Amino acid sequence: MITSAIIPKPLARLPWRLIFLVAAIAMFGLVVLYSAAGGSAQPWAVKQGIVFLFFLGVAVAMSWMSEGTIKSIAFPLYGITLTMLLGVEALGFVSKGAQRWLELGPIKLQPSEFMKPAIVLTLARFYELVPPGDIRKWRAIWPAFVLLGVPAVLILVQPDLGTCIMVLLCGVTVMFLAGVPLWIFALPAVAGAVAAPIVYHMMHGYQRKRIDVFLDPESDPLGAGYHIAQSKIAIGSGGIWGKGFLHGSQSHLDYLPEGHTDFVFATMAEEWGLVGGVLLILAFAMVIRWGMRVSANARTRFGQLAAAGLSATIFFYVAINLMMVMGLAPVVGVPLPLVSFGGSAVMTVMLCLGLLMALERQQRSGSSLA
């Protein structure tokens, strides 16, 4: 928070520390994308910069929303997103192929992206409405399962395993914090263990192969295991200080696939080394910590649950992506927010941050609507 007589009050009241942090991550991302393009601002860095600035503006604008407004749009947002997901399914059915996009003129909308903040807000709103005494009862649990399960299944069949897992984790986090009995979480874990072989059986060939390769990366070093192998080579060969800006051979010679999208962290770590990697992880940790603080300081139940859920969304993005890139998780197609090229992840994260900023402003202004 900057307090100065020169800066107009509305601007000074923005959470500048967070904005600087986010901007720094995004700037670093642009530098990496510049390198990934072989030392060129085209075709990724400029485009990504514009998208980032646009959504930063959106997020800042969103920060003036009141908690009441957010609450009131929670269910409608969920409803619209779910409708769009169904629409995508229908389109996919018609065109007989995988479909994740809705084309609205020049804009390609990926409804599954909206589902991540939407599910958080919806569940937060739902548990706000549940009386404290009912929280351990069945009627506090089954609606949440339905709210979470329907979009998750719709996204899974798209097929988009990464987003499906993200949505499930975000929803489960909110339920966990809302105080749902712990056995609820143990049950799906057991069920998951039982269902895993069945799910595995129903998966698409490429998804199944990714799981196989994760479990045994040596099984296919030139095929599906190639991604993980090359990513580990890039990160490992970077060492402590990295090979230097524009000197990453793995990315520049195209050995690293998806070096500007899902595997952008490997591109970065090859050139900036362990130092760059740790700094980036710390920056994300600070962003997430800021969000968790917002949750901890929130005075309403909705604020608490929504802020924590939104922070968790960002956390899951970063954690799943990094685990995948470093060979700790199967390749499920989750990008690194603010760094990976692609508008949808930037949009989702900035929407989350916009909502968090709005909730944070609410706390500072002290005008709780409770």
Place this chain on the structure above:
Amino acid sequence: MKPIRITNTHQSITFSRRMLLLSGAQVAVGGLLVGRLGWLAIAQNEKYQLLSESNRVQLIPVPPRRGWIIDRYGKPIAINKASFRVDIIPQQLDKSRDIVPEVAKLLGLEGDDVDRIRRDLVQSRGFQPVSVADNVPYEQYAAITVRLPDLPGVAASQGFTRFYPGGSTVGQLVGYVGAASAEEYEKENKNPLLLVPGVKIGKEGLEKVLEPVLRGQPGGQRVEVTARGKIVKELDPKPDISGGTVQLTIDSDLHQYAARRIGDQSASVVVIDVTTGDILAMPSMPSFDPNNFSDGISQAEWKMLSGDDHLPLVDKTVESLYPSGSTIKPSMAMALLNAGVDRKQIVNCTGAFQLGNHTFHCDKRHGPLDMDGAVVHSCDVYFYTMCLRVGADKLAPMVRSMGFGEKFDLPFDNQRYGTIPDPEWMMRKYHREWQGYDTVNMSIGQGMVLINPLQLAVMASRLATGKRVVPRLLKGKPVAPQTQLAVDQDHIDFIRKAMWGVVDHGTAAAAKFPIAGIQMAGKTGTAQTHNLSAGERGNYTAANWKLRDHSLFMGFVPFDNPRYAAGTIVEHGGFGAAVAAPLIRDTLTFLYDKQLAMQALNSFEQSIGGPLDQRIARKTAAWRSANGLPPLPPTSQA
């Protein structure tokens, strides 16, 4: 169960506790990520740096030039000849167009080759050329060259082909080269050099055994390549080191002379310089033309070679074993002398020898003979009698020291050593007592006695010098010091004289040395392969070729001051004096008077139907028509 009433306070306590848990989990995951990053970037840094470098830098091997094989005077035996080749560089191909049929048509390639090219193209890594054709004739090379602008990805270049000026006369000596097979590639730990088009490795004979010397070190253009095989940057090249030249002790003119002098027989000749042990010639005929092998031979040619009863695929000098026949007699005589037999003692040959209830024959009734006469006229009865008197176990060591059954350190991986039996060996191998008839058989080089032509020539060298002459083929190897054999000089002089007698007035009298002042000493041999009656023995036809006796001769010149020794075994050649002795006489004449020897060779070749290449061409044509194959197109000699 009593329901717990949950209040707002409860709820906020739960929330705080679970927030703490969640934050803790997040920190733990963060720690895990940083730890993993550190593990990859610090602990495993070296491993991944290596992998990254091997991704980045690729070596396009530049094959080294194969070392030459030259004879003792520096004449080439195996060299490299500039040739034209056509390759495809997959990365430069126009993806929308299938170029293979066009190229195949220009080069006249057939289905098998086209399939092979397509297979290689699928497996290739972009920048690695795929071989289309080796050793392309100039006309086709030119046809490709003019069309190169229309054929993106096709490269016509000059390379090297192995060339053996001696053709089929050196086939068995040098072996041949060929492209590495899949097993050979695996065996060398996937040496990338073996995949380079045009790279040939030794497959047989000296080419195979001397491979480490001849191959050289591949150089290479080090390049930075993308994952798709596109070359980004050329790094400093690594120069190649040509293979080493190997000089043999062979005199290639003599070698070729001997090979041609063999004619259409299935035979081998070994000539040794007794002063050093140098092998001057060791042809084995008939043979294959290694020039045809370096491009891979046709199915038909392979069938023809492997079906030939004259065994063109066997190096008879070291691989084939034969009974020594009477050529063993000088060594036996030496052993008898050593055992104290008086050489003047007379044995009366009645043409037959009774041992128990079996009669052993001599080829004629020689009458009374001393040792000299027995060697000169090759009397079997004399040796039966004397050897039985002395006993096999006293004879075997001396005969063995003449080279029978001996292993020589020569660069051949297919040597066979033969045997000279004795009572102890008989017990070990056949678990039976030595019998008198074993001694009788051994005394004339039959029965269990087996020898190869190289050993025959070594025996001649040792009888000539009385020293342990050790054969040598690689000029780079030091001459083995010749130790004295355990024989008296007096005995040596006697044996030399007796062997001179064989050529002067004995069994090989028809093979006198044609040069005044130089006389040859030797011993004929006729090794029985089947029991033919005396009547059948003189009456050979082509049909019973396989049943005939082997014809052997070993000898040296000059008899009084030996310099060159030689041995030959002509498979199923008949009587030793008739075929083998003149062959050695002419071959050794070549060392003294080339013109005289060539005259003899020319008239000999005239009598058997012209020079070697013409006879081979006729034989091939006859074989092809007999097997229903079209005649070969006339080849222009390149």
